[in-house]
Amino acid sequence: YQRRVHGRRGNFGPNLMRLAVAVLLLSLTNCNATRIFEVVIPCSDRNSIEYLSRHDILSAERLPSRVCEQIYHVMAPSLDVTFLGKNASIRAMDSSNIPKLKSLHAEYRDADEVLTSIINLAKRYSSFMKVYKLGKTLQGRDILALKLSKSPSKNLPNLPEILYVGVHHAREWIALEVPLQLAEHIAWQYQQGHATVRRLVDSSEIWIVPLLNADGYQYSHQKDRWWRKNMRSDATRLFGVDLNRNYPSSIWAKLPAYDESWQKDTEVYRGVSPFSEPETTAMLKLMGGRTSEEPNAPWVPSELNLTDGFTAVISYHSYGQQIMWPPGDRYEKSPNFEMMKAMGEEYARIMKAVSGRQYSAMPAYGLYLAIGDFCDWFHYHHDYRVCYTIELPGSESSPWDFNLPVEEIAPTVHENIAGALWFADYMLTATVPADKWADHTFDPAIVSFDVDSDGVVDYVDGELFKAPVPPTISDRIRTLHPGVVAALVVTVVVGLVLIGLLIWCMVCLTRMLRTASPLAPVPRSDAASSPPTAGAPLTASGRLDRMIDALANSAMVLTGGLPPVGTAAPGPSDGSLETPQPAPLAVLASPKSLAAASRGYAPLSGADVDPEP
Numbered sequence: 001y002q003r004r005v006h007g008r009r010g011n012f013g014p015n016l017m018r019l020a021v022a023v024l025l026l027s028l029t030n031c032n033a034t035r036i037f038e039v040v041i042p043c044s045d046r047n048s049i050e051y052l053s054r055h056d057i058l059s060a061e062r063l064p065s066r067v068c069e070q071i072y073h074v075m076a077p078s079l080d081v082t083f084l085g086k087n088a089s090i091r092a093m094d095s096s097n098i099p100k101l102k103s104l105h106a107e108y109r110d111a112d113e114v115l116t117s118i119i120n121l122a123k124r125y126s127s128f129m130k131v132y133k134l135g136k137t138l139q140g141r142d143i144l145a146l147k148l149s150k151s152p153s154k155n156l157p158n159l160p161e162i163l164y165v166g167v168h169h170a171r172e173w174i175a176l177e178v179p180l181q182l183a184e185h186i187a188w189q190y191q192q193g194h195a196t197v198r199r200l201v202d203s204s205e206i207w208i209v210p211l212l213n214a215d216g217y218q219y220s221h222q223k224d225r226w227w228r229k230n231m232r233s234d235a236t237r238l239f240g241v242d243l244n245r246n247y248p249s250s251i252w253a254k255l256p257a258y259d260e261s262w263q264k265d266t267e268v269y270r271g272v273s274p275f276s277e278p279e280t281t282a283m284l285k286l287m288g289g290r291t292s293e294e295p296n297a298p299w300v301p302s303e304l305n306l307t308d309g310f311t312a313v314i315s316y317h318s319y320g321q322q323i324m325w326p327p328g329d330r331y332e333k334s335p336n337f338e339m340m341k342a343m344g345e346e347y348a349r350i351m352k353a354v355s356g357r358q359y360s361a362m363p364a365y366g367l368y369l370a371i372g373d374f375c376d377w378f379h380y381h382h383d384y385r386v387c388y389t390i391e392l393p394g395s396e397s398s399p400w401d402f403n404l405p406v407e408e409i410a411p412t413v414h415e416n417i418a419g420a421l422w423f424a425d426y427m428l429t430a431t432v433p434a435d436k437w438a439d440h441t442f443d444p445a446i447v448s449f450d451v452d453s454d455g456v457v458d459y460v461d462g463e464l465f466k467a468p469v470p471p472t473i474s475d476r477i478r479t480l481h482p483g484v485v486a487a488l489v490v491t492v493v494v495g496l497v498l499i500g501l502l503i504w505c506m507v508c509l510t511r512m513l514r515t516a517s518p519l520a521p522v523p524r525s526d527a528a529s530s531p532p533t534a535g536a537p538l539t540a541s542g543r544l545d546r547m548i549d550a551l552a553n554s555a556m557v558l559t560g561g562l563p564p565v566g567t568a569a570p571g572p573s574d575g576s577l578e579t580p581q582p583a584p585l586a587v588l589a590s591p592k593s594l595a596a597a598s599r600g601y602a603p604l605s606g607a608d609v610d611p612e613p
Contacts, residue, residue, distance in 0.1 A: 036075050040089040043068035046331065048088050049368050058402075060367040061320055062360065070367060075226075075267070107406045108173045111141065111218035114180065114211050118144045125187040128152060128201060132306060134209070134282035138231050141214040143282045146183050147306075148190070148206040156205060160311040160434070162424050163207045163287070168244040168317065168374060170216030170227045174392050174404045174412060175316040180210035181413045182420055200424050207286075207307070212279050213243055225402070228267050230277055244317075245270035245370065246280045247377035250293050251329045261371065270372050283374070289381040297381075311434045312386040312427045313378050314420060318402060319394025320367075321359045323347050326379035326387060328364025329371040335384050335438040337363070342442040343426070344388060350422050351415040357393065364389060383435040386427070390416065422447065513550065 036058070041048045043062070049070070058073040109117065122131035130152035134143040149156065166179040186206065189197040200206070211217060215231040229240025245261060245268055252274065260266045275281050285303040287310055302308070325340035327333075334340075344361040352358055364370065375387040393412055394404060404412065426447045432440045 034075060034077050035092055036073060038091045039072045039074055040069055041072070042087050043070055043366075045087045052368060057368055058319075061322070062362070062366070072368075107409070108177070108221075110221045111211065111214045114176060114217075115142060115144060115214065117180070118146060118183075118210065121184060121187065122146060125191060128190060129183075129187055132304070134286050134304065135278050137213075137215045137278055139215045141218075143212065143214065143279060144209070145286060146208045146210070148183070148186055148201050148208070149204070150202045155306055155308065157308050159203065159205050160428055161205045161207065161307050161309070162427060163209070163310045163313045164316070164420060165209045165212060165283070165313065165374070166316045167211050167213050167217055168315065169242075170213050170220040170229065171225060171402050172316075172318040172392075173217075173220075173402065174318050174409065176211055176217065177409055178316050178390075178392060178413055178416045179208050182417050183208045183210065185413075185417050186421075196421070196425070200421065200428065204424065204428050205307070206424065207310070209283075209286075212283070216240065229269065230279060232271070232277065239264040239269065241271040241277050242268050242372075243277060243279050244374055245372035246274060246277050247372050247374055248274040248292075248381065249329050249372050249376060250380075251371045255371065274372065287378070287382075289378070290383075291381075293380040295383065309382065309434055310378070310385070311437075312423070313375065313388075314423065315374050315387070315389050316392060316416075317389055318392040318404070320391035321357065321393050322367075322389075322391040323359050323361045324364040324366070324375075324389045324391065326364055326373075326376050328373045328389075329369055329376050331365055333363075334379060336386075336440065339437070339440055339442045340386060340388075342444075343386070346442070346444050347388065347419050347423060351419045354418045355411050355415040357411070357415060359390075384438040385434060386437055388423075390419075392416070 039052065040063070041052070052072060052074060058075060060070060060072045063069045063071055119131055122129050128150060129146060129148050132145045132147060134145050136142060149159070164179045164182060166175045169175070186197055186201065190201050213230050216227055216229055219231060220227040227240070229242050232239060232241045242261075252270075255261065261268050261270045263269060271277060275284055284300075286306060288300050288302040288307070289309075290297040290299050299309075323344045325337075325344050341361070341363070348359040348361045364373065364375065370376075373389075375389050378387045379385065392404070393408065394402060429446050430440065430443075
């Protein structure tokens, strides 16, 4: 620059120093900005993996290569990533197109729609499904659980209990659709009489919590698409707690004070203590469990008295296409590690048979450590019972996109329904006591998922995923609000009473017309108005005259002007034998005429006749 502009040779050393300072100042202006990085780490570098697990890992998978390597997409401050070990390969991603608000898929239901759907679903299938309120979120939303059983209002102590949970993390929308549509599918198939589904429901108690983090889920729809935690806040700000780090773990006490999971601003903030959040407390009230990881620790029963201890649990997350089993907070194997490994591999094979999509089966610690995880708590505080974390697929077009395309929702739901039903079937058929799963050896022959050997999983054979039939009128009535139903019943009853009164009045009027004495026909001057002879057909004017006479007769009967049928009419007051003549019809039509006629049928003078009959 100095040579070309000023025509002299510059001093290389000071100029290089100035350049370095300028580059440093420019970099410091954005040095710690949060960005998305792609990080590749050897499987053996546990220190780097453990350090990376303290940040917001969007997805993780093991690369198919001879040298074991794992690839991560992580959202973290730039300086944090630079502290990874020398074996880590780091690449910053172009994240300029990351969606911040709900703008891609309006087909995903928001929290309020989901809660309404859950309540309506339980009303529609009330004979074998019931909704329970486990508690309320920080913003006052209900935490709902669906129970499917032959007697959903009772706790049947001799039946196995299986739990499916969705949406610990707010931004994982597909983790809601899978358990909710699983409930819809089981209910519909049970009503349709599907043999396998009926056997599963009648011989167990199936619990489904589709939306655990309702507040955060709604916030991710309305404000921040990337929001992960619940809506915990203080007087100055919203920071949230990672619900899947808020469960007890023996590792909690070993974490140093500087660990990032203690910092409120991080995506993995675990809260002030285990079960500090209403969402995780609701799970404790539903499930119960031991007070510590010791096998002989005291057992705390379900506070809600709804269960006796779950046999197995599935927790849905996204994304990554993995089936993971405990532990995820330590590098060691639990007593039934090999059984869960074999079962997880079979689980993945079943889902691949449905859709062709491959899920990786691995221990949860195989990708990164997560301390305070839901599955770890259930496994270690419930006698080493079986639990799997299912990482559902994400968008293939972007490695950090949680918006699974709408056209992928149905295939993802189908493959996971098949896996969930197979899982429940195995847990019921194996007939292992709930506290003895640590001694069980997995046997795939216990449940054959292809009974007819046609190469298709029987749980999704034929028309199992056919669109549900439209609800009947009785189904729609059952889903109405009780006040609306009461109003409809009152309206129908009042309508029937009014119709009955109308019919009764018509019958009474008909009887009066039949029993009334006929009036003598009014004399007419023209031949057309004279009474017809016997046997002669009536003309139109004759029929009209008779109708008018009958109506006038009815009016006289109602006003008391005619004598009873079969009695003679009174004669004139002078005692003569002259028969009184009926008044002309025009005269009878007025009130004055009716009053005069009721006194003796005498013709009235013109002054008594109304000018306009």
